[in-house]
Amino acid sequence: MSINLNSSNVATRENRIGSITGYIGSLKDLSEQSECGTLKGCSRCFSQSSTCLSSCALGQLSAIRDIAIIHHGPAGCSVAGAGTYYLDKVMAKKRGVTTDTVYVGTDMNEKDTIFGSTQALRDIILEVNRRYAPKAIFVSSSCATGIIGEDIDSVVDEVKEEIKVPVIAVHCEGFKSRIWATGFDISDHAVLSGIVKPPKEKRNTVNFKNFYESARPEIIEMFKNFDLEPIFLYCNSSVEELEHISESLATTCICGTLGNYLGNGLEEKYGVPYVRSINPLGVAGFEAWLRAIGDATGRRDKVEKYIEEQRAIYLPQIEEVKKQLKGLKAVLGMGPGYTFEVSRVLNELGIEVVWALAWHYDKKYENGDVPPSMKYLLENDVDFEASVADQQNYEVMNILNKYQPDLYLSRHPGSTVWAIKNGTPAVYVADEYMIFGYKHTLEFAHAVLDAIHNRSFEKNLAARVKLPYTKWWYEQKVDEFLEEPSDKKAQ
Ligand code: SF4
Missing domain, CATH: 3.40.50.1980 (Nitrogenase molybdenum iron protein domain)
Incomplete structure (x- = not known):
């Protein structure tokens, strides 16, 4: 499916790639039904838990260093910001870098949900820019703004004239998808459409989409064997780093659910090969993944030597x-x-x-x-x-x-x-x-x-x-x- 970066909105996983949240049977039946097009998501007559896709989307984005998230919605929607803020600070400290990322909720009230609050949103974006000087500003919607049809795109377009850094609308109304992983696609769409620039040169780098980069030092060491340098996304990424990910030799990820949209988007838009192998877990996964990276980057011999030694x-x-x-x-x-x-x-x-x-x-x-x-x-x-x-x-x-x-x-x-x-x-x-x-x-x-x-x-x-x-x-x-x-x- 073609990725449309001209629209700020991204279709849900259900609509885009036919994802479901309800099925019971066997692995083979699940696959057969998927392939012949008969698989349909069933719904539960009782649902115990789920979560809002905005936590995935904004959690991913707020891990980028020195940016601002403006969550336009009632205070309850932006409550996830507290945990995210803490986590981002801890992950930056662990890596030995600093981040001044801010997470701001617009605290919509009853009056705002009746009469709209685009003027207040506009003022908040300008004030956040003045007060914190972020490297990029992501302006997110919520269920309330989605229901009343708040025109966030127009506000973002207007303030772009007055703000030098990228200002990007992020459409994360929680009601639009039952699949919280849609939030990963939303964050990738925002980065692809608002931050990534066309390539100027090729670099010996591989984009590596992951969550918290805990194996960063050992993967950096391992990639040296192949004359490659991993760029871990988005935890502790800088905006400048993200601008250049179109110049990498390939994109890979630790989890297909997390990395699929970005990988395909970079391949489709900028020709950066997306490594489509099983993931590097277990022996078979690790070897298949290394070989796929070797093939994508023209380093298969070096990879085979490493596999043999290990x-x-x-x-x-x-x-x-x-x-x-x-x-x-x-x-x-x-x-x-x-x-x-x-x-x-x-x-x-x-x-x-x-x-x-x-x-x-x-x-x-x-x-x-x-x-x-x-x-x-x-x-x-x-x-x-x-x-x-x-x-x-x-x-x-x-x-x-x-x-x-x-x-x-x-x-x-x-x-x-x-x-x-x-x-x-x-x-x-x-x-x-x-x-x-x-x-x-x-x-x-x-x-x-x-x-x-x-x-x-x-x-x-x-x-x-x-x-x-x-x-x-x-x-x-x-x-x-x-x-x-x-x-x-x-x-
Ligand atoms: S966006 Fe919707 S689902 Fe998500 S926290 Fe707000 S009200 Fe809840």
């Missing part, structure tokens, strides 16, 4: 620990960018995935292909029960009770805590690089062993916690809580 160090150790993991059963619940990648790694380590929940599912990516992680599993004849559920922990509890796995894995602490209260050992795959490359795959395997060998914490906690779920709930079938799309019902 294999000799780590593969014997990984094979050894695999003996202790064989036969374990796992359930996992994560965003789709990780669910199907981590499923692959578990399979690689000899752990059987009995159920995988993805918080949403992208039928295809921007270029029209199914996500590489899914393709890989199917080509390697891996199948298991799978569901798509936007972090519905009550369903997780039902599934854990039914399968009694040795292990539950999630990237969201609010999900792992329920498993632990249920007495199920859980691994919180918090760090995006926790299973990166040979070294961290080995560490991850040991983390799994630690979790299953010492179960006293889960046992003690489960014995003392009264869960809200009754025997009745555990006897229910989770698939009965999905409503079929009306056209399917009518058949």
Whole structure:
């Protein structure tokens, strides 16, 4: 699908790439329905949780150094700014840089939602520019401004005449998508349309879209073997750095859900190749990813040499620990960018995935292909029960009770805590690089062993916690809580 950078608005994942938040079945069925075009998202008759896409969009943007976010909406919408502000400061400190990014809410009140507040927004943008002198200003909408049709684009166009730095409208009305990852696309769209400049020269750099760059030093060192320099986005990025990402040799990411829009946008608009391989988690993922970077940048020989050296160090150790993991059963619940990648790694380590929940599912990516992680599993004849559920922990509890796995894995602490209260050992795959490359795959395997060998914490906690779920709930079938799309019902 073509990316239209002339419009400030980006279509939702549901509309653009047919993403869904409701499905129960098997991996193969999910894929077959995706390919023949019959997959339709079902809705739940009860929804326990979700989140607003603006947290993803503005959380990504506010990690850019020395910019301003102006969140035009009621105070409740910009409450996420407090956490974001704190996180950005911590991540900058950790990296050893400073950031003066500010996050400002416009605090719309009842009068504003009736009569509009474009004049106030205009004044706020000018005042933020005067007071903080940011390197770029992102002006975000909200549900309230979307409902009343507040013309943020016109305000932004007007103030551009008076402000020297880029001022960019960011359309993040929470109601427009059930998929919070749409927020990642919104932030990429804002950067692509408002910050990135056409290339002047090519550089030996690779754009690396990630969340919190925890493996930054080791990846910089690794890329030196290939005469490449990674540019980590957007955590601690500077506006100047972003202006030049069209000059890189390639774009890659730690998670396809996070990086797909930017990668495809840079390829489509500026011809920067987007590395479309499975992600660098586990042995197969790491090697496929390195080879794809080698091919995209013309450095395949250097990559092969590196793989050979590293294999000799780590593969014997990984094979050894695999003996202790064989036969374990796992359930996992994560965003789709990780669910199907981590499923692959578990399979690689000899752990059987009995159920995988993805918080949403992208039928295809921007270029029209199914996500590489899914393709890989199917080509390697891996199948298991799978569901798509936007972090519905009550369903997780039902599934854990039914399968009694040795292990539950999630990237969201609010999900792992329920498993632990249920007495199920859980691994919180918090760090995006926790299973990166040979070294961290080995560490991850040991983390799994630690979790299953010492179960006293889960046992003690489960014995003392009264869960809200009754025997009745555990006897229910989770698939009965999905409503079929009306056209399917009518058949
Ligand atoms: S934009 Fe909408 S969904 Fe998001 S926080 Fe505001 S009211 Fe809630």
